[in-house]
Amino acid sequence: MFAGHFGLAAGVRAKAPEVPLWALMLATQLLDVAFVPLLLTGAETMDDKGGSGYGELVIHADYSHSLLGALIIAFLAGLLAKRIWGGKAGRIIGAVVFSHWILDLVVHRADMPLLPGNLGDLPLLGFGAWRFEGASIALELILLAAGFVMYARSVLRKSSDGRGMNAAILSSAVLGTLLLFSLVTDVAGLF
Template sequence: MLAGHFGVSGMVKAWRPELPMGVLLVASQAPDILFLSLAAAGVESLEPVAGRSGYGSLLIHAPYSHALLSAVLLSAVLGLLVHLWARGRWGPDSGWVVGGVVFSHWLLDLLVHRPDIAVLTGGAGGLPYLGLGLWEFPLLAALVEGALVVAGTVLYAWRTLRDHPRRTRAVLYSVGVALLLVGSFVWDLLG
């Protein structure tokens, strides 16, 4: 769902053009950035699902970076940081918007993941793991993710081409974002 998360960034950038695209891209991937750090430390991991390959074929053991409580905390911390340091430049509610982009990662993962998402950090409390398992239906999952990519690309390009004073630069920005979104979608599909 890498590309789908990026698609959300494109949609939000179209809605809130004063927010830097780089900030939105990082916000949409914040749980995965945390995951990579924890995986490198041996705390979290990826495992292939037996008999599967390609799109959605990994079981993700991420009880810290992707838990519901972690998503709420990460959204709050990053949103607060934006509020404290950038609200004057990006708007008084920019922290809420960036925090929402961070939390959108958890919502999209809930949709596609198998039940491998903890509620409490570290799987504490013995609560059941969550995940609606859309990855069990690769074509449907790819259609949902593709729709997010198309929406993010089209809305970003529309807003950029409409508002940017330099047409050539606007086209280049739009092509760059389109390549990022479509390229990450192809990467997702190829597994």
Template sequence: MFVGHYAAAIAAKAVEPRAPLWTYALAAQLVDVAWGGLVIAGVERLSLDPDLPGSALVLEHMPYTHSLPAAVLWSVGAAAAARFLLRLPAVAAGMLGAVVFSHWLLDLIVHRPDLALWFGGPKVGFALWNHPVPEQALEIGLIAMAAAAWGWRRGVEGQGWRAPVVFLGFLVALQIVAMLLPAEGGAAGMGLSALGAYLAVTLAAAFADRPRRPQAP
């Protein structure tokens, strides 16, 4: 799961628009942002197996980001930061926390069994990665439906459909690039690539969420 995670961010923006889209986009991948940093630092571990169907990632050790307790803690921490540091309304902050937790739920669908139910506990995952066509269809379908909901919300607010369409196109293009790039570079390289991609989407979300300039009379 890559761009499919951003469906939660876009849907949350449609439901609770008082938080900026960039905060939702960052929340959707906050767990993986932390994962990328910990992989680079050697705290969490992965390897690559190009012979695997779908994703070549073999996620060996990631208790601090992708275990269920860790996902809950990251979600609560993000909601608290949004409320007390960004000064967002309580409902918007809670929505941001829910978006962070959605990452674990979506990973549960696609990951092979590498998500620990508790620290040191059994690992779960429904392994949709092993079926690349349905998995890709799920990701694109999720962000398309979420973008439609956000477009409707912007239409109600008089903002128009352009931003959702452009942002959706950017995410689809990013997904295609990720599919075509060979899985190589080692753990640190994967961590750096992931962080670069998440930064690019966060910046794109900030750009897409800009208020439309009023037209001159």
């Protein structure tokens, strides 16, 4: 679901132009950004028992992708965004950060704990859409396409008076290309 997160960020940007696109893109991946140092230190792990292709890795992100961990990261990111861009942007950034957990809940197999470190050994969550590769890829493609269309319409509408039309078209083309590239690399397992 790596690429689908970016599509959501592009769609949010269309409705919240006061929040920089880069901040939304980072926010939608912030749980994975937090996962990297935890993976490198061994606090969180991945295994390829199910394979190493699209959606086949089993991710043990017991801190960064726990429900409480995601809420804490979203809250902290929202507070930082509020200080920089104001209250509305803070709420938007916090919601976008947490959207990562919601989308991962749909695609992950049951490997997402409620509490950090799976404290209390509670049931793990995940609906497992990755087991159905075609459906999972279609879901990501829908998120990417919807986000791109919303973004492109937004920037083109703002420049409909003729000023900045070339920049709006270029901006939309670049974003569309990057979104498509993110899906191709995600599905191909390149990143």
